[in-house]
Amino acid sequence: MLRLTAGRVGCLLSRRAVVGMTNSGARMSSHSHHEVSDQVDMSQPMYWDRLDTPLPDRAWIDVLDSKDKSLKQKEKGPWTALSKEEKIALYRLKFNHTYPEMKKPSHEWKTVIGGMFIFFGITGLVVFWQGHYVYPPQPHTFGEEWQAKQIQRMLDMRVNPIEGFSAKWDYKNKQWK
Amino acid sequence: MSLAKPAMRGLLGKRLRFHLPIAFALPLVAAAAFKYGVTEPRKQAYANFYKQYDTTAEFNNIREAGVFESVRPTGK
Numbered sequence: 001m002l003r004l005t006a007g008r009v010g011c012l013l014s015r016r017a018v019v020g021m022t023n024s025g026a027r028m029s030s031h032s033h034h035e036v037s038d039q040v041d042m043s044q045p046m047y048w049d050r051l052d053t054p055l056p057d058r059a060w061i062d063v064l065d066s067k068d069k070s071l072k073q074k075e076k077g078p079w080t081a082l083s084k085e086e087k088i089a090l091y092r093l094k095f096n097h098t099y100p101e102m103k104k105p106s107h108e109w110k111t112v113i114g115g116m117f118i119f120f121g122i123t124g125l126v127v128f129w130q131g132h133y134v135y136p137p138q139p140h141t142f143g144e145e146w147q148a149k150q151i152q153r154m155l156d157m158r159v160n161p162i163e164g165f166s167a168k169w170d171y172k173n174k175q176w177k
Numbered sequence: 178m179s180l181a182k183p184a185m186r187g188l189l190g191k192r193l194r195f196h197l198p199i200a201f202a203l204p205l206v207a208a209a210a211f212k213y214g215v216t217e218p219r220k221q222a223y224a225n226f227y228k229q230y231d232t233t234a235e236f237n238n239i240r241e242a243g244v245f246e247s248v249r250p251t252g253k
Contacts (some may be wrong), residue, residue, distance in 0.1 A: 047230060107247045129191050153244065156239060156242035156243070157239070157242075157244050158235070161226070162222055162223055162226045163219065171238075
């Protein structure tokens with residue numbers, strides 16, 4: 001499940017990237033007509049490498065030279081007549097990446113973690129500056145004496161005498177158990 | 178190269194046969210663990226506390242500490 005959504009997000013990112021800079025890679029070079037502008041014609045069938053949609057709208061290589069054309073003719077006959085290399089060549093005509101090639105791990109996680117830590121660091125600096133320059137003085141109830149008086153009062157009131165606070169205080173010897 | 182035909186049917190049944198017993202057993206175990214790890218000791222703690230709880234003596238102790246508003250400590 002996770003891999004599917006990652007593939008989807010990855011495809012979205014790559015699709016947006018491709019639409020933005022469409023002259024990248026063999027994707028445009030194998031397409032039959034040349035675009036005047038820098039845009040992919042989204043009204044034409046597209047090719048994609050996606051884990052969750054295995055069969056794209058068009059093959060990877062559209063424009064076949066004579067060798068490919070004769071191979072495609074041979075494909076119309078019995079496939080047992082095809083050699084292993086021919087089968088692989090037909091696959092590579094139809095698809096750009098194999099599934100293992102699509103799933104190949106990248107080094108992106110290092111960028112992500114690194115960026116995370118950078119922002120943690122910046123945030124830490126901001127928080128420190130804030131603690132020094134923004135925060136008002138602490139309430140008087142945080143002081144040592146007040147806290148001691150508070151604890152004594154809680155013990156006098158027998159706060160949670162069975163399992164909690166006062167249960168840990170030895171009333172006879174006036175000390176913590 | 179001939180791969181084995183993958184399982185085409187009964188996938189949900191297989192998953193349920195594996196996961197449902199676990200889904201029933203784990204909560205039961207969790208409940209039993211909580212009962213005998215938490216609630217039973219707590220009940221015992223309360224029972225023990227109140228077995229030797231002298232109400233009047235404790236009242237006087239708290240009164241002397243001065244936290245009550247309805248009675249002042251003795252002597253004032």
